[in-house]
Amino acid sequence: MSTPTPEAPKRLNRLGLELQPYRGGKTTLCAGCGHNAISERIIEAFFEMGVDPGQVIKLSGIGCSSKSPAYFLGAAHGFNTVHGRMPSVGTGAMLANRKLIAIGISGDGDTGAIGIGQFVHLMRRNLPIIYIIEDNGCYGLTKGQFSPTADVGSKAKNGVANELPPIDTCRLAIELGASFVARSFSGDKKQLLAILKASLAHRGTCMIDVLSPCVTFNDHEGSTKSYAYAKDHDDVMGDITFVPFFEDISVEYDPGTTKAVEMHDGSKLYLRKVAEDYNPTDKMTALRLLHETARRGEFATGVLYVEPDKEDFISLLGLVDEPLASLPLDRVRPGRAALDEVMESLR
Amino acid sequence: MSLSDVAVPAASRSTATRVVNDFSVQVATVNGSGSQTANLVLLRSIFQMGVPVSGKNMFPSNIAGLPTWYTIRANKHGYVGRKKEVDFLVAMNPETAREDVLSLEPGTAVLYDEPLKLSALRSDLVFYPVPFDRIVAEVCKDAKLRRLVKNMIYDGVLSKLLNIDLAQMAHALKRQLGKKQKAIDLNMGALEAGFAYAEQHLPKRDPYWVEPMDRTAGMILVEGNAAAALGCMMAGVTVVAWYPITPSSSLPETLIGYLKKYRKDPETGKATYAVVQAEDEIASIGMVVGAGWAGARAMTSTSGPGISLMAEFAGLAYYAEVPGVVFDIQRVGPSTGLPTRTAQGDLLSTAVLSHGDTRQIMLIPASVEECYTMAMDAFDLAERFQVIVFIMSDLDLGMNMWMSNTFEYPERQLDRGKRLDRETLQRIGEWGRYKDVDGDGIPYRTVPGESMPPYFTRGSGHNEKAQYSERPDDYVNNMERLARKFESARGHVPKPVVQDVDGAEIGIIGFGSSHWAIDESRDQLERGYGIKTAYLRLRAYPFTDELTLFLDRYERIYVVEQNRDAQMLALMRLDITADHHAKVRSVLHFSGLPIDARSVTDDIVEQEGLKPKTSAPRETLAAGIAGRGE
Numbered sequence: 011m012s013t014p015t016p017e018a019p020k021r022l023n024r025l026g027l028e029l030q031p032y033r034g035g036k037t038t039l040c041a042g043c044g045h046n047a048i049s050e051r052i053i054e055a056f057f058e059m060g061v062d063p064g065q066v067i068k069l070s071g072i073g074c075s076s077k078s079p080a081y082f083l084g085a086a087h088g089f090n091t092v093h094g095r096m097p098s099v100g101t102g103a104m105l106a107n108r109k110l111i112a113i114g115i116s117g118d119g120d121t122g123a124i125g126i127g128q129f130v131h132l133m134r135r136n137l138p139i140i141y142i143i144e145d146n147g148c149y150g151l152t153k154g155q156f157s158p159t160a161d162v163g164s165k166a167k168n169g170v171a172n173e174l175p176p177i178d179t180c181r182l183a184i185e186l187g188a189s190f191v192a193r194s195f196s197g198d199k200k201q202l203l204a205i206l207k208a209s210l211a212h213r214g215t216c217m218i219d220v221l222s223p224c225v226t227f228n229d230h231e232g233s234t235k236s237y238a239y240a241k242d243h244d245d246v247m248g249d250i251t252f253v254p255f256f257e258d259i260s261v262e263y264d265p266g267t268t269k270a271v272e273m274h275d276g277s278k279l280y281l282r283k284v285a286e287d288y289n290p291t292d293k294m295t296a297l298r299l300l301h302e303t304a305r306r307g308e309f310a311t312g313v314l315y316v317e318p319d320k321e322d323f324i325s326l327l328g329l330v331d332e333p334l335a336s337l338p339l340d341r342v343r344p345g346r347a348a349l350d351e352v353m354e355s356l357r
Numbered sequence: 358m359s360l361s362d363v364a365v366p367a368a369s370r371s372t373a374t375r376v377v378n379d380f381s382v383q384v385a386t387v388n389g390s391g392s393q394t395a396n397l398v399l400l401r402s403i404f405q406m407g408v409p410v411s412g413k414n415m416f417p418s419n420i421a422g423l424p425t426w427y428t429i430r431a432n433k434h435g436y437v438g439r440k441k442e443v444d445f446l447v448a449m450n451p452e453t454a455r456e457d458v459l460s461l462e463p464g465t466a467v468l469y470d471e472p473l474k475l476s477a478l479r480s481d482l483v484f485y486p487v488p489f490d491r492i493v494a495e496v497c498k499d500a501k502l503r504r505l506v507k508n509m510i511y512d513g514v515l516s517k518l519l520n521i522d523l524a525q526m527a528h529a530l531k532r533q534l535g536k537k538q539k540a541i542d543l544n545m546g547a548l549e550a551g552f553a554y555a556e557q558h559l560p561k562r563d564p565y566w567v568e569p570m571d572r573t574a575g576m577i578l579v580e581g582n583a584a585a586a587l588g589c590m591m592a593g594v595t596v597v598a599w600y601p602i603t604p605s606s607s608l609p610e611t612l613i614g615y616l617k618k619y620r621k622d623p624e625t626g627k628a629t630y631a632v633v634q635a636e637d638e639i640a641s642i643g644m645v646v647g648a649g650w651a652g653a654r655a656m657t658s659t660s661g662p663g664i665s666l667m668a669e670f671a672g673l674a675y676y677a678e679v680p681g682v683v684f685d686i687q688r689v690g691p692s693t694g695l696p697t698r699t700a701q702g703d704l705l706s707t708a709v710l711s712h713g714d715t716r717q718i719m720l721i722p723a724s725v726e727e728c729y730t731m732a733m734d735a736f737d738l739a740e741r742f743q744v745i746v747f748i749m750s751d752l753d754l755g756m757n758m759w760m761s762n763t764f765e766y767p768e769r770q771l772d773r774g775k776r777l778d779r780e781t782l783q784r785i786g787e788w789g790r791y792k793d794v795d796g797d798g799i800p801y802r803t804v805p806g807e808s809m810p811p812y813f814t815r816g817s818g819h820n821e822k823a824q825y826s827e828r829p830d831d832y833v834n835n836m837e838r839l840a841r842k843f844e845s846a847r848g849h850v851p852k853p854v855v856q857d858v859d860g861a862e863i864g865i866i867g868f869g870s871s872h873w874a875i876d877e878s879r880d881q882l883e884r885g886y887g888i889k890t891a892y893l894r895l896r897a898y899p900f901t902d903e904l905t906l907f908l909d910r911y912e913r914i915y916v917v918e919q920n921r922d923a924q925m926l927a928l929m930r931l932d933i934t935a936d937h938h939a940k941v942r943s944v945l946h947f948s949g950l951p952i953d954a955r956s957v958t959d960d961i962v963e964q965e966g967l968k969p970k971t972s973a974p975r976e977t978l979a980a981g982i983a984g985r986g987e
Contacts, residue, residue: 064805064806064808064811065805065806066805067651067805067806069647079813080813080825084811085811086805086811087803087804087805087806087811087812087813087814088811088812088813088814089647089650089677089813089814089815090813090814090815090816090817091643091646091647091673091816092643092669092670092673092816095639095640095643095669095670097640097643098598098635098639098640098641098642098643098644098646098647099643099644099646099647099650100647101598101633101640101643101644101647102596102598102643102644102645102646102647102648102649102650102651102653102655103647103648103650103651103805104647104651105595105596105631105633105644105647105648105653106595106596106647106648106649106650106651106652106653106655107651107652107653107804107805107806109806110651110805110806127636127637127640128636128639128640128643130636131635131636131640327628327631327632327633328627328628329627329628329631330622330625330627330628330629331625331627333652333806334595334596334629334630334631334653335595335648335651335652335653335804335806336652336807337593337595337629339593339770339771341622341629342593342594342595342620342629342630342654343590343591343592343593343767343771344590344591344619344620346766348618348619349587349591349764349766352587352615353577353763353764356577356578356579356583357575357576357577357578
C-alpha cells in the first residue's frame with residue numbers, strides 16, 4: 011500500500027466539505043511506515059471535526075516525519091522548515107495570524123536532538139499548536155542512526171545496542187508547561203483519532219508523541235520501537251471517548267472509573283476504565299504513571315495530561331482580535347502627533 | 358578649517374589663544390559609577406547652547422568596576438565624528454588616571470580628583486585639582502547617595518571653566534532625570550557646588566571656550582538604535598522577535614517602549630503588535646520567517662554572533678522567498694570579541710549569508726536619520742522582493758548620541774509587495790508560487806488564512822508551482838530567477854550619495870558611520886594638502902550603476918572601512934571591471950574605536966606618497982583594559 015488516504019466516504023462534514031480537501035499528495039515514505047497511518051488519522055480528525063483547511067497551517071522540521079505534511083490537508087498552506095526549528099516558525103506564524111490552526115509534525119531526532127531547545131521553549135509558551143512527534147527512535151532519512159528517544163539496549167539493524175537513556179518527551183512536555191500531553195501508537199487507529207480530535211478542541215500546546223515504527227531501519231527483533239514490541243508493551247490507559255461540542259450526545263458514565271474533562275471549546279473528553287486515582291489534570295499523577303510504566307519496560311498511551319483553561323501564548327500577549335498580518339496602515343502606523351511627541355522628547 | 362583646529366600645537370595652548378567651540382572633553386570614570394547622567398547633561402547643555410556636539414561612550418563589557426571613557430566633542434564646523442586628540446581630560450578613575458595623563462599631548466587640560474596627585478606626573482599640562490569627596494560630603498548628607506551625585510561636580514566645574522551656561526546645565530539635568538525631584542535637587546546641589554568651587558579656586562588656564570551658536574536649533578539628540586526603533590514602528594512592524602546582545606538590545610527595548618505607548622488599539626487597549634524575547638537568535642529569525650510567511654511585517658535585531666546563528670534560516674528565507682527585516686548592529690568579533698566596541702565587520706558574511714548560492718540585500722545607514730528612514734525602506738523592500746533585508750548599522754551609530762534634524766512623518770503607503778488577489782489571479786490565469794510573471798524575477802505569493810490558493814513551502818528543490826522537484830532544469834530555472842530578482846533589486850535599493858568635485862583625481866568611497874570621519878577628512882585633505890576629493894557614500898548592497906560611473910571618473914579610489922579585510926572592497930571586486938580593480942585602494946580602521954578623520958587623512962596622504970604634516974596622536978585609550986583578572 012503506498013497511499014495513506016482511506017477510501018473516501020461519500021459524506022460531507024459539518025462545513026459541507028468532502029474529504030478531498032483534507033487529503034494530501036501521494037506519500038513518498040516507505041510502504042507500511044507508521045507516519046502514513048498518522049497522516050490518515052489527521053485527515054480523518056480534521057474532516058470529522060469540520061476544521062476549515064484554509065485556516066490550517068501545516069509545519070514541520072526535517073526528516074521522514076517532516077515530509078508528511080505534504081501528504082495530508084492539501085488545501086492548507088504548509089511549511090517544511092529547517093531541522094529542529096519548526097517551533098519558532100510556528101510561533102511567528104501564529105503571532106502573525108492568531109486565527110490560524112497550527113499543526114506541526116516533528117520526529118524524535120528533530121525534537122529530541124537538534125530541536126530540543128526550541129521544543130522546550132514551545133512547551134513553556136503554551137502556543138496554540140498541535141505538535142506531533144512521529145517517534146521511531148531512529149533517523150530514517152539518514153539510514154537508521156539512533157535518536158534520543160531510543161531505549162537503552164534497543165538494537166540497531168546492525169546489532170549495535172543503544173547505550174544512552176532515552177528522553178521522554180511527554181514527561182518533558184508536562185514539566186515544561188504544555189497544556190495537553192498525549193502518547194499514542196500509530197497502529198492504534200481508534201485511540202489516535204480520539205486524541206487528535208480532542209487536541210483540536212484544546213487551545214494551547216498539544217504535545218502528542220506517537221510511536222510510529224520505522225519499517226526499514228527499526229522494525230527488527232531487539233528493537234524496542236518495532237511494531238511487534240509496541241503491540242506487546244503498549245499500556246493503553248482505558249478507552250477515550252471524545253464528544254465534540256457540535257454533537258448533542260449525552261454520555262452516561264461511572265465517575266469511579268471514568269474521568270470527564272470539559273475542553274476549551276465545550277467538547278467533552280471521557281477517559282474510561284482508568285485507574286481510580288488517575289487525574290489527567292494533575293501533573294504529578296501523569297508523571298508518576300509515565301515513570302512507573304517506563305520502569306516496567308512499557309509505555310503508557312492515552313491523554314496523559316490536560317489543563318483545559320491554561321492561558322495560551324496569544325492571550326498572554328494581549329493581541330487584538332484580528333490577525334496582525336492583515337491590520338490596515340492606519341492601525342499600525344501611529345499618527346503625526348505621536349512622531350511629534352517623540353521628536354519633542356528628543357530635543 | 359585649518360590644521361590647527363585639529364591639533365593645536367602646544368605653544369598655542371594658552372589662555373591667550375581662545376579656542377572656541379572646537380575641542381573634545383574626555384571623561385575617564387569607572388563603569389557603574391553613574392557617570393552617564395553627568396556626561397549626557399554635559400553633552401546636552403552644549404547642544405542647547407546651539408553648538409554642534411557629539412558624544413561617544415567607550416565602555417567595557419562589564420556592569421561595574423572596569424574603566425570607561427566618554428568623549429564629548431564640540432565643533433563649530435559641525436564635525437561630529439570621533440576626534441582622536443583629547444583637549445580636556447576629566448580623570449575620575451584612579452586606576453587609569455596615571456596612564457591617561459601620560460598619554461596626553463602637551464598643553465592638554467586635566468581636571469582630576471585631588472587625592473590622585475596627578476599634577477606631579479607632568480609639567481606640560483594644565484591641571485585643575487578638585488577635592489570631589491569633600492565637596493560631595495557638603496552637598497549630600499546621605500553617604501550612600503554620594504557616589505551617584507559625585508560626577509555632577511565635574512559638570513559644575515566644567516560649566517565654569519568652559520563657559521557652559523549653568524542654567525542650560527540645570528535644564529539638561531531636569532530633562533535627564535524627568536520627574537524625580539529628589540534626585541534633581543541632589544544633583545543640582547552638586548552641580549552648583551562644583552561651579553562655586555571652580556569660581557573660587559580654579560583660575561582659567563586653558564584656551565577652551567563654549568560660546569552660544571545657532572547650529573542646533575530645532576534639532577534632536579538621539580541614538581541610532583532609538584531612531585531605528587521609531588522607523589520600525591512607523592513602518593508598521595507587527596511581529597518582533599529578539600534575543601539580547603550588545604550593542605543591539607537597546608533597539609528592541611526602545612521599540613517595546615514606543616509600541617506600548619503608541620500601538621495599543623485605542624478602543625480595546627489591545628496590542629497591534631507582538632514582541633517575543635526568544636530563546637536564541639535562531640528562534641528569533643525562525644519567528645521572523647514564520648511571521649513573514651504568514652503575512653506580517655516581522656523583524657529582529659542582533660549583532661555579528663547572532664547573524665552567524667541566523668545563517669541557516671537566511672538561506673531558507675532566500676530560497677523559499679519569505680520577507681523579514683534583520684538589524685545587524687555590528688561590533689568587533691568573533692564570539693564575544695570586543696563586544697562593546699564598534700566595527701563594520703559583518704558585510705562580507707552577511708552579503709552571502711547561508712549555504713549554497715545566496716545574495717542578501719543590505720541597507721547601510723550612516724546617520725540616525727537613515728536608521729529611521731531605512732527601517733521603513735527595509736520593510737517595503739523585504740515585502741517587494743520577498744527576502745530578508747539586513748540593515749547594517751554599528752555600535753557607534755546605534756548606541757551613541759547623534760544630532761539630527763527632526764524626522765519626517767512618512768507619507769507613503771506601505772508596499773506589501775506582490776500578493777495574489779482575485780484580480781491578479783484573473784489577469785495571470787494560472788498561478789504558480791514561483792513563476793516569474795512580470796519578468797522581474799518576483800513571483801506572486803499567498804499567505805495562509807486569506808482564502809487564496811495554498812502552496813507547500815520548502816527548502817527542497819521546487820518547480821514554478823512550488824511542487825517538490827529534483828529535476829535539473831527546475832533547479833536551474835529557479836536559481837536563475839532568484840538571480841534575476843536580485844538584479845531587479847538594484848533599481849530599488851537606496852542609491853549612493855555622490856559628491857563629484859571638478860579637478861579631483863581622488864575619489865573616496867565610504868559607508869555607514871565612517872561617513873563622519875570621511876566628511877571631516879576631506880576638508881583636512883583639501884586645506885592641509887591641497888588634495889581635492891570626490892566622495893561616494895554607499896547606502897546599499899547590491900551596488901548600483903552610480904558606483905561604476907564613479908570608478909570610471911576618478912584615478913585613484915580609496916575605500917574606507919572599519920574592518921581588517923576590506924570587506925566592502927571584496928564585494929565590489931565581484932562586480933567591477935579589470936580597469937577598476939587597478940584603481941581601488943583601502944583605508945582600514947579596526948581598533949574597536951570609532952574611525953576618526955585624522956586616521957583617514959594620514960592614511961590617504963601616505964598612500965599618495967606624501968608625508969603627514971601632523972604626527973598622529975597616540976590613542977589616549979591605549980591604556981584600555983588588558984590582563985585584568987588573568
